[in-house]
Amino acid sequence: MTFSQQKRMSYYAFLAPGLLLFASIIIFPVAYSLTLSFTSFGGYGTPKFIGLANYAKIISDEVFLHSLRNNLLIVAISVFGQIPLGFLLAYLLHRKMVRNGNFYQTMIFLPITISPVVVALLWNQIFSSSGMVVAIIRRLTGENQYVMRIFEDKQLAIVPILFVLLWMHTGTYMIIFYANLQKMTPSLLEAAQIDGASESQMMMRIILPSMVGTIATTAIFAISGSLKAFDLIYAMTGGGPAHYTEVIAIYMYINTFKYYKYGFGSAASMIIVLLAVGLILLLQYISRKFERRFE
Amino acid sequence: MNMKRLLSMIFMSLFLIPALLFATGTKEQAKDSAGDGIITLSVYHFLDQTDKTTAPNFQYLVDVFEKANPNIKLSFEYGYGEAFHDKLQTMAMSGQLPDIVLLYPGERTSQVTNAGLVQDLRPYLSGHEDEFADMAMQGQGKNGEIWELPEDISITSIMFTNNRLLKELGLTLPKTYEELLAQGPAIRAAGLIPISIANKDAWPMQSCVAGMLVERACGLEWFDKAIAGEARFDDPEFVYAMQIIKDLTDKQMLSPGTNQLTYGQGLDDFVQEKAVYFIDGGWTVNNMVGELSAEQKTYMSLESFPDIPNQKGQSLSTSATAGQGFGMNAKLSKAESDAAWKWIWFYSGPEGSAIRQRFGRLPAYNLAEPKDADPMIQKLVAYAGKVPMGYVMDSVLAAEPIGTFNINLQNMMFGTKTPKQVAQELEAMVAAIGR
Amino acid sequence: MRKRLTLASVLSSMLMITFTLLTIIPLTWMILSAFKPHAMIVRTPLAFPMSWYVDNFILSWTQGHLGIYFINSTIYSFVATFLTVFFALSSGYALSKFSYKSSRVISMVYTLGLLITVHSVIVPLFIMETKLGISNTRIGVILPYIAFGLPFQVFLATTYIKGIPDAMQESAIIDGATFFQVFFKILIPVATPIISTMFIYTFLGNWNEFILVLTLTSDLSVRSLPVGINSFAGGMSRDYGLQFAALVIGTVPMILFYLVFKDKIAQGFAAGALKE
Structure with a gap:
């Protein structure tokens, strides 16, 4: 066996186990559901080909559009909420602006260890009419029939969920940024400090530019995670009341598993993938521009 | 070049292996593999295994059956809530339906029944039809097939009433809808909830209120016509x-906040006497048996929602449907089918029904009134015997229209x-779906 | 410097304290409620438990079969995590150090894998597993866990290994070592920090996974903790005491796990996992 043969064989051997599993468990079923998305398959009988009809129907469905809006809000809260907050917290910890930094770091990261189903139940208990928040407000106002009306507002019902998502995920980003900040050569900052640079100047000129890559990468995870968000929301509200908190993954789930519309549901899950690819390409375009500017 | 070919071959095989798996048929498992005459049957059942009332009750029934039939071994899988239906659907689609499976009379499990995956039970049942409530013997399939033998009659709309609170407030049971509405301010002023109902899950308003009101406002005749397509759901009635x-909203x-209360909080508020009335289905009596104190049971009564103005339907009617029950896989052999039927007949027939009645259920099998049962059960049986019944909407309409309708009721309330x-x-x- | 930052440090302390309270209060409330009987939780949700009512734990442990679920969760989490990390490392090595053209395509395919929801593959997957006869077995759970864990882990491994200088392996190869020897003897020891991060992340994900194990298994003996917890909390079960106790049983082990390994997580990321 020549060296290059040996190299090629090793290459395949290293890749094979992972790729084999990945292909048979994820790629193949996805291909299967891509095919189904062009049919009106309803669970039994032979699938009937209907072209893009499912996609057309989804895009004109009011419920889908509201779900899409909710998904985009979740993307927004992750990209413009969790990531900057995570960065800010990491920065404060890194620059030792608070005492007991280690303790705070532990506490802020803690929620990520808890299963989304548990988080949902916990917060449901807290917000529910027999829960903690309502009990406090009832005691404070003396109004014993008080309930939180925010859950019944079409536009705002998603807000408590956004809040819980923020609580859940900020810690992850904080840890990632914290770790990367620590990796920076301290001499750079020291030199800047000696030159009399202010805190904000250091942040803008030195720290942020070196973090562009990390920010872009975390944003990719934030986007893909946000678009397939399901567990937490399904366990908290099931998409209700009246579809107000529905997201695309729940929309897909209800159509597939409750209404037995496999073709339709498959089309919805393909839309999630398409959206994510689109957003990530956009993000890569933006971050490349930024990188160039900082160079 | 070489690498490309190798790579494409690897990819090809990656796709082909799973494809072959799909293509091959499934081997039938031998049920009596040990040859010791014991038939093992898999059963899929809807049960909350952590429920302090229903889980032990069900286990008791299984124990009685297995003692009487030592040659039949049942191996159970339980599902609950939405997860039950997800799993059932996945099993049906992959042709892996268990031998015995819990099914629903209406559209909820139609993906199993319509696909011809279960047997028609009429041949097994013949001769016993009169022993069941008429409602339970209505055909479930297109040709009148009975896919599952209903265990219970589900009365879905009962207005449970706390007579102690009524008396304290100086009120009496309202005879008309207007009287009920007039009681609202007094009840709220006392810091109580007039009608407890929890609608976060969106089905209670439809199942426990809408069906009953449709019968009242439109009459049963209209209801039949609407199902058949001769009347329209946007008729003024x-x-x-x-x-x-x-109006009630x-x-x-x-x-307050009924659309954010999870099912169960409605009962909680009633049991803790925070509500004067409580609308729910007859199945809650099961929980009341354990949760109400002996004293509470003396002053809690089962009533109908009062009559509405211009009522076309019957006075004080409720809505009801034959409930779920077990059906059996179409693929079973003769011996297996006979064994499966033994369980189905035990469960929904005279023996199991008598046991379940004592637990607070309302069996579809005709039984004598239970003399020694819990007071709440006696009240339920008496109630069922006297009220006229209309249809439950989700047992006569398909899953998608009902799902949308449930949600639209919430929209309307908002x-x-x-x-x-x-x-x-x-x-x-x-x-659009076709009736 | 300290003086100049007073306002900033007050504000930042407040931010930290807010986040900390948001974590501590709900968790404390959960733990305290678990020691209260249902009726007390409903009547006085805020009150401190009058006595330590441990029946909730005993009942939920026995009724919910949490013991066997606990064992299964441990098996799934350890086995699947170990294999995921191992396969991800070997893939990462192949994708970052062999410079074949196909590497780019394969990396992209893995990135797309990040976007796939479990629900869109669950039905075909179940059909496949039943035909193979591995549904309702532990293998049948572990394999999909690995597959779903791979995309993120391959990404972590690839970026990390890319950062390891080529010189190390090249000199070993020149000395006559095989690529496998390089992988096991050089790469894995060097990659220890990222391995612990990968391990912890995957472990947490597997421990909390619900939908796959629910759909792909049916026997009580092969199901895991989230299924058990959900049966208290998912449906109409109205005993909040039991519910809270089950939540505590499912949550506390992971919190402890995290407290033990938390420094490793930071180390792993510091080692360059998420830097381009």
Whole structure:
């Protein structure tokens, strides 16, 4: 066996186990559901080909559009909420602006260890009419029939969920940024400090530019995670009341598993993938521009 | 070049292996593999294994059956809530339906029954039809097939009433809808909820209120016509029924924030006497047996929602349906089918029904009134014996129109859809799917 | 410097304290409620438990079969995590150090894998597993866990290994070592920090996974903790005491796990996992 043969064989051997599993468990079923998305398959009988009809129907469905809006809000809260907050917290910890930094770091990261189903139940208990928040407000106002009306507002019902998502995920980003900040050569900052640079100047000129890559990468995870968000929301509200908190993954789930519309549901899950690819390409375009500017 | 070919071969095989797996048929498992005459049957059942009432009760039934039939071994899998249906659907699609499976009479499990995956039970049942409530013997398939033997009659709309609170407030049981509405301010002033109902899950308003109101406002005759396509769901009578739900909401007759209360909180508020009335199905009696104190049981009564103005339906009617029950896999052999039928007949027939009646259920099998049962069960049996019954909407309409209708009721309660729009959308969906 | 930052440090302390309270209060409330009987939780949700009512734990442990679920969760989490990390490392090595053209395509395919929801593959997957006869077995759960864990882990491994200087392996190869020897003897020891991060992340994900194990298994003996917890909390079970106790049983082990390994997580990321 020549060296290059040996190299090629090793290459395949290293890749094979992972790729084999990945292909048979994820790629193949996805291909299967891509095919189904062009049919009106309803669970039994032979699938009937209907072209893009499912996609057309989804895009004109009011419920889908509201779900899409909710998904985009979740993307927004992750990209413009969790990531900057995570960065800010990491920065404060890194620059030792608070005492007991280690303790705070532990506490802020803690929620990520808890299963989304548990988080949902916990917060449901807290917000529910027999829960903690309502009990406090009832005691404070003396109004014993008080309930939180925010859950019944079409536009705002998603807000408590956004809040819980923020609580859940900020810690992850904080840890990632914290770790990367620590990796920076301290001499750079020291030199800047000696030159009399202010805190904000250091942040803008030195720290942020070196973090562009990390920010872009975390944003990719934030986007893909946000678009397939399901567990937490399904366990908290099931998409209700009246579809107000529905997201695309729940929309897909209800159509597939409750209404037995496999073709339709498959089309919805393909839309999630398409959206994510689109957003990530956009993000890569933006971050490349930024990188160039900082160079 | 070489690498490309190798790579494409690897990819090809990656796709082919799973494809072959799909293509091959499934081997039938031998049920009596040990040859010791014991038949093992898999059973899929809807049960909350952590429920302190239903889980031990069900286990008791299984124990009695297995003692009487030592040659039949049942191996259970339980599902609960939405997860039950997800799993059932996945099993049905992959041709892996268990030998015995819990099914619903209406559309909820139609993906199993319509696909011909279960047997028609009529041949096994013949001769015993008269022993069941008529409602339970209505055909479930297109040709009148009985896919599952209903265990219970589900009365879905009962207005449980706390007579102690009524008396304390100086009120009496309302005879008309207007009287009920008039009681609202007094009840709320006392810091109580007029009608406890928890509608976060969106089905209770439809199942426990809407069906009953449709029978009242439109009459059973109209209901039959609407199902057959001769009347429309956007007829004014139907809109009127929706309007009543809207009024109950606007006049603050229902639990505050009813659309954010998870099912169960409605009962909680009633058991803790925070509510004067409580609308729910007959199945809750099961929980009341354990949760109400002996004293509470003396002053809690089962009533019907009062009559509405211009009522076309029957006075004080409720809505009811034959409940779920076990069906059996179409692929079973003769011996297996006979064994499966033994369990089905035990469960929904005289023996199991008598046991379940004592636990607080309302069996579809005709039984004598239980003399020694819990007072709440006696009240339920007496109630069932005297009230006229209409249809439950989710047992006569398909899953998607009902799912949308449930949600639209919430929309209507929030004021984002009018009763008329709710009715029109239901008609449109039912018409699109085909009745 | 300290003086100049007073306002900033007050504000930042407040931010930290807010986040900390948001974590501590709900968790404390959960733990305290678990020691209260149902009726007390409903009547006085805020009150401190009058006595330590441990029946909730005993009942939920026995009724919910949490013991066997606990064992299964441990098996799934350890086995699947170990294999995921191992396969991800070997893939990462192949994708970052062999510079074949196909590497780019394969990396992209893995990135797309990040976007796939479990629900869109669950039905075909179940059909496949039943035909193979591995549904309702532990293998049948572990394999999909690995597959779903791979995309993120391959990404972590690839970026990390890219950062390891080529010189190290090249000199070993010149000395006559095989690529496998390089992988096991050089790469894995160097990659220890990222391995612990990968391990912890995957472990947490597997421990909390619900939908796959629910759909792909049916026997009580092969199901895991989230299924058990959900049966208390998912449906109409109305005993909040039991519910809270089950939540505590499912949550506390992971919190402890995290407290033990938390420094490793930071180390792993510091080692360059998420830097381009």
